[in-house]
Amino acid sequence: MATTDETDWAGLLVKVRDHQDRAAFAALFRHFAPRVKAFLMKSGAGAALAEECAQDVMATLWQKAHLFDPSRASVATWVFTIARNRRIDALRKARRAEPEELDWGPDPEPDQAEVMEAQQETERLGRALAALPASQRVLIERAFYGELSHSEIAAETGLPLGTIKSRIRLALEKLRHQLG
Amino acid sequence: MTTIRHHLSDQLLMAYAAGQLPEAFNLVVATHVSLCDECRARAASFDAVGGALLEEAEEIAMGEDALTRALERIEGLPQATRSEPLKPAGIFPAPLADYVGGDLSAVRWRKVGGGVKQAILPTGKDASARLLYIPAGTAVPDHGHRGMELTLVLQGAFADENDRFGRGDIEIADEEVEHTPVALAGEDCICLAATDAPLRFRGLIPRLAQPLLRI
Numbered sequence: 001m002a003t004t005d006e007t008d009w010a011g012l013l014v015k016v017r018d019h020q021d022r023a024a025f026a027a028l029f030r031h032f033a034p035r036v037k038a039f040l041m042k043s044g045a046g047a048a049l050a051e052e053c054a055q056d057v058m059a060t061l062w063q064k065a066h067l068f069d070p071s072r073a074s075v076a077t078w079v080f081t082i083a084r085n086r087r088i089d090a091l092r093k094a095r096r097a098e099p100e101e102l103d104w105g106p107d108p109e110p111d112q113a114e115v116m117e118a119q120q121e122t123e124r125l126g127r128a129l130a131a132l133p134a135s136q137r138v139l140i141e142r143a144f145y146g147e148l149s150h151s152e153i154a155a156e157t158g159l160p161l162g163t164i165k166s167r168i169r170l171a172l173e174k175l176r177h178q179l180g
Numbered sequence: 181m182t183t184i185r186h187h188l189s190d191q192l193l194m195a196y197a198a199g200q201l202p203e204a205f206n207l208v209v210a211t212h213v214s215l216c217d218e219c220r221a222r223a224a225s226f227d228a229v230g231g232a233l234l235e236e237a238e239e240i241a242m243g244e245d246a247l248t249r250a251l252e253r254i255e256g257l258p259q260a261t262r263s264e265p266l267k268p269a270g271i272f273p274a275p276l277a278d279y280v281g282g283d284l285s286a287v288r289w290r291k292v293g294g295g296v297k298q299a300i301l302p303t304g305k306d307a308s309a310r311l312l313y314i315p316a317g318t319a320v321p322d323h324g325h326r327g328m329e330l331t332l333v334l335q336g337a338f339a340d341e342n343d344r345f346g347r348g349d350i351e352i353a354d355e356e357v358e359h360t361p362v363a364l365a366g367e368d369c370i371c372l373a374a375t376d377a378p379l380r381f382r383g384l385i386p387r388l389a390q391p392l393l394r395i
Binding site: 022025029032033035036037038039041042050051054058059062063065072073076077078079080081083084085092094095096099100101121123125126128130140141143146148150151153154155156157161164166168169172173176 | 189190191192194195197198199200201202203205206207209210211213214217218220221222223224225226227228229230231232233234235236237238239240241242243246247249250251253254257258259260273274275276278279303304328
């Protein structure tokens with residue numbers, strides 16, 4: 001299930017999930033912790049706070065590994081959502097209501113094609129981001145780094161989000177069907 | 181799942197994914213997404229943008245002993261096991277039930293006149309959220325849209341000159357919207373509303389006291 005040209009983060013996180021594999025966790029930590037730290041510092045956290053929060057985020061990744069389903073989201077997206085919530089907590093001291101959990105846990109035998117598609121989305125979006133005019137990319141970065149208020153955020157990203165939406169929509173339909 | 185015709189805007193979903201909404205708006209978005217698979221999927225696609233940004237971001241080196249500390253730290257951490265999600269039996273999806281501390285029977289309503297009741301929910305001060313109870317056939321209180329206002333229907337329905345809003349539908353109003361929504365006949369209408377403008381109680385109450393006669 002590993003993609004050809006990048007490390008198989010999803011495979012590693014599944015090892016953490018299923019076997020509490022510490023070597024797999026260490027590999028994830030080396031890749032993601034410095035990125036989470038950078039994300040938090042760009043969002044206005046000082047170095048010490050960002051380091052501390054990045055530690056928290058990685059510990060949460062370990063603790064919540066049981067919720068990770070590689071056919072739903074890439075590891076980068078999963079780490080981002082944890083880091084974002086930690087940021088809201090630490091920097092804005094606000095609460096973020098989360099949608100109701102759906103009754104779908106990780107599928108013990110997920111469809112490998114679906115896993116591959118979900119895991120490659122981050123890479124594909126990364127290429128699309130790089131291809132955007134600089135001014136547009138900067139607006140998206142500023143929105144996600146917390147530099148824009150909700151009324152300043154521009155809805156039009158120019159990114160191909162339709163394919164991601166459709167894939168998740170389909171998975172939700174399948175789930176609703178199973179639940180009857 | 182009922183058919184939802186009025187959805188969240190891309191702007192709100194992106195701001196939710198970016199973590200930039202006031203708490204009261206987070207609550208409305210999370211409650212709508214709980215009822216709406218379409219917006220759940222759209223929200224996830226904006227999360228994926230955050231994932232791509234994180235992946236592409238520069239790295240800032242962690243402290244030398246960071247990995248050792250992390251490994252020590254997870255040593256003592258139990259991995260949570262999957263628990264069955266709580267499925268509220270009432271009309272409030274989980275995030276709202278969490279704020280209210282239960283379902284409809286747990287709401288501490290205050291009368292505001294004309295049979296209309298409201299309950300302000302505890303959120304941060306940058307925006308406010310409240311539940312509204314509007315008897316069937318009564319005018320929805322007009323809050324004089326300053327700033328942005330979100331209204332999510334949880335029970336019953338309301339309609340204005342242009343449209344009808346039923347369970348799960350969300351109305352997004354800004355300063356330009358001027359309308360006279362009315363709770364439709366049938367079930368009493370219950371909505372979750374949030375605004376980032378200060379609530380204007382003084383001007384509100386006299387207007388609320390006059391149930392609208394035309395439907």
